[in-house]
Structures are given as C-alpha cells and as structure tokens.
Amino acid sequence: MxxxxxxxxxxxxxxxxxxxxxxxxxxxxxxxxxxxxxxxxxxxxxxxxxxxxxxxxxxxxxxxxxxxxxxxxxxxxxxxxxxxxxxxxxxxxxxxxxxxxxxxxxxxxxxxxxxxxxxxxxxxxxxxxxxxxxxxxxxxxxxxxxxxxxxxxxxxxxxERMKNMLFFAGLLLSGLFALGLLLLLTRIFKPLSQISQISRNIAAGAYDTRLPVSGHDELSEMAQSFNYMAEEIQRQIQQLEAAAQQKQQFVDNLAHELRTPLTAIYGYAEYIQKVVRTEEDKLLATSYIMSESRRLQNIAYRLLDLATLRENKIERRDVRMEQLLQGVEQAMSIKAAEQKVRIAYEHHFDMLSCDVDLMHILLVNLLDNAVKACSPGGVIKLVADLENGRKVIFVQDNGKGMTEEHLARITEAFYRVDPSRSRSGGGAGLGLTLCQQIASNHGAELSFSSEPGKGTTAKLTFASSV
Missing domain, CATH: 3.30.450.20 (PAS domain)
Incomplete structure (x- = not known):
C-alpha cells in the first residue's frame, strides 16, 4: 500500500x-x-x-x-x-x-x-x-x-528558452518531491496489529463501531480507512432498503393502475357478450378493448421507467387535447355510468407536449377520485384552459369535498381521506402519489382546492413553454 x-x-x-x-x-x-x-x-x-x-x-x-x-x-x-x-x-x-x-x-x-x-x-x-x-x-x-x-x-x-527552463526546473523539483515523499511514507506506514481485532468486529456486523482518530500518524490513517469502510457499508445497506421499498412501491402502483384498464376491458367485453348490438357497435367495443390492452402494456413500461430511471426522463410528443380528453373520458365512462355521474370535458387550446400514456394515467386517476367523491347525479368537469399564459388542466367535481387537514396529505402514499372505505372501493391510496410524481416529471404543478360539501378541484399547471 x-x-x-x-x-x-x-x-x-x-x-x-x-x-x-x-x-x-x-x-x-x-x-x-x-x-x-x-x-x-x-x-x-x-x-x-x-x-x-x-x-x-x-x-x-x-x-x-x-x-x-x-x-x-x-x-x-x-x-x-x-x-x-x-x-x-x-x-x-x-x-x-x-x-x-x-x-x-x-x-x-x-x-x-x-x-x-x-x-x-x-x-x-x-x-x-x-x-x-x-x-x-x-x-x-x-x-x-x-x-x-x-x-x-x-x-x-x-x-522557448523560458519554457525549457521551466520544464527543467520542474524535473528537478519533481525528483526532490519524490525522494521526500518516499521517506515520509516509509516512516508513516508501520504494522498496526492492534486494529486487527476491531476490523474483525466490523466485518462481523458491528457497523456502528468506529475507531478513534487522533494525530497524523499511521494509527489515524488506518482509523480513517476503517471508519470510511463502516460508513460505506451502512450507506449501502440503507440503499438496499430504499431500493426494496421502491420496488414495493412499484408493485403497488402497477396493481393500482392495472385496475382501470382492466375494468374498461371487462366492461366492453361484457357489453359485447350480453347486449345485442350491431356489428359496428361490436367493432367499436373491440377497438376500445384493444386500445386499453395496449395501454396496459404501456403502463407497465412507463411505471418501470419511473421506478428505475434516476433522472426520471420522459418521452414527450405533441398530442391533440381533444384526443387526450376524449380517451380519458371513454376510459372512465362505464364507471361513471354505474355511479350515475356525468363527465363533461372541454378544451381551449389544441396541443400539449407530454408523455401521452403518463398524462392519461394522471387524468384517469383524478377522474377516478372525482367519481368516488360524487353522489348519484353528480357532475365532473374536465377542462383544459389557458391561465396567465400557462396551460392548465383541472378536474372539478361537486362531491363531498375535504377539510384542510385531509387536503394537505392527499398526495401521501397510502393515505385515505375516508379510512373506513374498503380497498376494493377506495383503492390502495397510491393514485394521487403517482399523479404527483407524473406532474413533477412534466415540470408541472399539481394543486388541490376543496371545501366540505361543495366539491374538490384538482389543478395541473404546466410551464409556459409546454
């Protein structure tokens, strides 16, 4: 060494x-x-x-x-x-x-x-x-x-003479430095038998053990090396725990997001099986099934990207707002009809640069929460508008609303506004957490406003350059 x-x-x-x-x-x-x-x-x-x-x-x-x-x-x-x-x-x-x-x-x-x-x-x-x-x-x-x-x-x-003199002087100084460095290291590096036992303790799992560091002799050098080793081991264990938690989060998010497309697929399949319709209607339902099946595949790939890419890079492309909002409304139409809730959408700008699949996930999650909050006869507005030169999308319902205490925590993972609601009816508590992550990856801000008994508004504000 x-x-x-x-x-x-x-x-x-x-x-x-x-x-x-x-x-x-x-x-x-x-x-x-x-x-x-x-x-x-x-x-x-x-x-x-x-x-x-x-x-x-x-x-x-x-x-x-x-x-x-x-x-x-x-x-x-x-x-x-x-x-x-x-x-x-x-x-x-x-x-x-x-x-x-x-x-x-x-x-x-x-x-x-x-x-x-x-x-x-x-x-x-x-x-x-x-x-x-x-x-x-x-x-x-x-x-x-x-x-x-x-x-x-x-x-x-x-x-040129000055340059040659500088290099010659550098050669002499390098030789003197090398000689002095070799003498110094020869004096510093000596056998350190007393540290052997402490090193074995650290290797056995006593990661909190640290060697005292004092002075500038060989003991302090070895102590610093072993302390650094213990810190690195602790850091790696923490990274493994964080990675395991992220993997579990990924599994929960995936399970949560598979539900909506599967519901749409099942609904349209049941529609084909039980309702007597024309071939054109059946072809339309089959198209929706194929579309949602492709979306399942895209969801899996995008969630994997969000879980594994450190920089959370996304692939943006321009999408027509009418196409995006219509697709979101169609994905939630069956569930909204079952709850006797009406979804109305409108847009006041034509194009949006985004990752289409991730934006679909975000808006479907917001609509899903709005449907759950509404009573029969409720109305949900899905609007894309311009506000102070910036593009915004908001989902507004006239449901039960929330208090300020709940509003401050709704994007926390697994948090429920209504703890008594079952998982099958109320979800896993990950939808808004995922929405917050998707909004952040788009450089957008997701905010909420609500009042008990008057409904909730979820607002997605994009940067002006989007």
Whole structure:
C-alpha cells in the first residue's frame, strides 16, 4: 500500500505540476503573440495613415503617383532600425514595392477584404517567424494593399528558452518531491496489529463501531480507512432498503393502475357478450378493448421507467387535447355510468407536449377520485384552459369535498381521506402519489382546492413553454 500511495501521489503531483507549466507556457506564448500583433497593427495603421497623406500631397503637385512610390516608401524602410520590419506594397495582385527580400505570402494577404478589415497572421519563412498584417489603403487608394511584416523570431526563441527552463526546473523539483515523499511514507506506514481485532468486529456486523482518530500518524490513517469502510457499508445497506421499498412501491402502483384498464376491458367485453348490438357497435367495443390492452402494456413500461430511471426522463410528443380528453373520458365512462355521474370535458387550446400514456394515467386517476367523491347525479368537469399564459388542466367535481387537514396529505402514499372505505372501493391510496410524481416529471404543478360539501378541484399547471 505504501508504494501504491507513493506512485499515486507522485503521479498526481507530476500531472498537476506539469499541467501548470504547460498552462503558464501557453498563456505566456499567447500574450507574447498578442503583444506582437498589437504592435504590428498599430505600426501598420500609422504607416498607412502617413502614406495616405503623402499620396494626397504628391497628387496635389500633379506628380505621377506610381513613379513616386519608391521615394515615398523609402523613409518607412528605416521605421525599424533593427531591420525587423519589412514592408511590401501591392497594386492589385502586383508587387510594386518591397524594402527587403520578398517573403512568400498567401493570396489572401495580397487581396484582403475591401471592408476596411485587416488580416493578421503568424507566418514562417527561411527559419524566421513573422507577424504579417495586410490591409487596403483607404479610398480612393483602396486598390493598394500594404503588407507589414514584423520579425518575432527573437521573441519566440526567448519564450522557448523560458519554457525549457521551466520544464527543467520542474524535473528537478519533481525528483526532490519524490525522494521526500518516499521517506515520509516509509516512516508513516508501520504494522498496526492492534486494529486487527476491531476490523474483525466490523466485518462481523458491528457497523456502528468506529475507531478513534487522533494525530497524523499511521494509527489515524488506518482509523480513517476503517471508519470510511463502516460508513460505506451502512450507506449501502440503507440503499438496499430504499431500493426494496421502491420496488414495493412499484408493485403497488402497477396493481393500482392495472385496475382501470382492466375494468374498461371487462366492461366492453361484457357489453359485447350480453347486449345485442350491431356489428359496428361490436367493432367499436373491440377497438376500445384493444386500445386499453395496449395501454396496459404501456403502463407497465412507463411505471418501470419511473421506478428505475434516476433522472426520471420522459418521452414527450405533441398530442391533440381533444384526443387526450376524449380517451380519458371513454376510459372512465362505464364507471361513471354505474355511479350515475356525468363527465363533461372541454378544451381551449389544441396541443400539449407530454408523455401521452403518463398524462392519461394522471387524468384517469383524478377522474377516478372525482367519481368516488360524487353522489348519484353528480357532475365532473374536465377542462383544459389557458391561465396567465400557462396551460392548465383541472378536474372539478361537486362531491363531498375535504377539510384542510385531509387536503394537505392527499398526495401521501397510502393515505385515505375516508379510512373506513374498503380497498376494493377506495383503492390502495397510491393514485394521487403517482399523479404527483407524473406532474413533477412534466415540470408541472399539481394543486388541490376543496371545501366540505361543495366539491374538490384538482389543478395541473404546466410551464409556459409546454
């Protein structure tokens, strides 16, 4: 373990240290190039501005401009006494003046943009490095192109020497650090026999046992390692318990959600078997049975996704509100008819981006609770509307209603407003818990308002971008 710690620490140090040197070198190089480019741009601007005045003066005297170019440009040849600056003047693509030997340039530098922008680049030629600035003279001399070359070879060479010195110094410092680290770890890592018994106790299941940590010697290091081990074991046990609870929750949710489609399937099958209807009616009932069967499959897949995906990602697509609300109403129509409750739905926007199957589950659960709360002759409204620029869907009934105490807890798993209601009649107490989870996955807010004797309103508010 000593050598593993030594190698890991040394590797991290070497990586961090050399990464720092590389970052410093790159930053220094960029700063060097930037300053050279800024200097070149400034001097190019100065020369072109002065040359423009000279051109005006020559033309005002009636002298031919092309024949005067060498004499006009000659003074600028001494702009840099150390001969690091080279000038070239192009007329169109033709070189008309150069104060030094010509350096091959890309075609774009002989013909820079005509919008007044200048080209700046680093070029290498004959083992030398240059900053090249190319730009057209202002109108009416914009058919001339001034190319300015600044020799930065010495600056780049100085930077390379500095970079090499940094890496050499880093190599020496890394060697000293490695030697010191090896001596330190040799002193720290010693046999720790007294911890063996405590480690066996922890391995036997005494997870709450912790070793005292004091000082910075080998005992404290081993104590920290064993304490971390015990904490990890406890954490994993808690995760296993949570996973088991989630699986049970999944089974309960699945059983709860299978009931509504199965009820619809059974109702339509009984309708076909016992009622004399036309072939068209039977075909329609068969379509509903097939639709609900497919929904059973989708429900199983979606609940599995919600139980297993940590990020709770859902697959959204645009759905027509008329189709969604009609499907929800059809799924609850038989149960509503049995309770002599009427369901009325309407919509004031056309499309909704959502996971269709999960949204169907949510609305069916809300309608199911509303049907249970209503007395015969009750009315349930299922409305999709716009409120302050946001899409909302609400389910409103005129049933028995709830008190504030019950209203605050109705989304808790297995909570019942009426404890005396049987499971077969009142459900498993998971419907609204699942509705809350589905709403959260859609970035929506599920809220409830109720008053005893006047009914309950469940409201689903979406984000404005939905």
């Amino acid at each position: 000593k050598y593993r710690t030594f190698l890991t620490t040394l590797a991290l140090f070497l990586f961090s240290f050399n990464l720092g040197i590389v970052i410093i070198s790159i930053a220094t190089f960029k700063d060097t190039v930037h300053r050279a480019e800024e200097k070149s741009l400034g001097e190019h601007y100065f020369i072109t501005s002065a040359l423009l005045k000279d051109f005006h003066a020559v033309e005002s005297r009636g002298t031919d401009l092309d024949s005067s170019l060498p004499s006009l440009l000659q003074p600028y040849s001494y702009f840099s006494p150390d001969k690091k600056v080279k000038l070239a003047l192009y007329k169109g693509n033709q070189l008309v003046y150069a104060n030094r030997q010509e350096i091959p340039l890309p075609d774009s530098f002989a013909e820079p943009p005509k919008d007044g922008n200048r080209l700046v680049s680093m070029q290498r030629s004959d083992g030398r490095t240059y900053v090249v600035v190319s730009g057209k003279l202002p109108a009416p001399y914009d058919f001339y192109t001034m190319v300015y070359l600044y020799d930065t070879t010495d600056v780049i060479t100085a930077w």
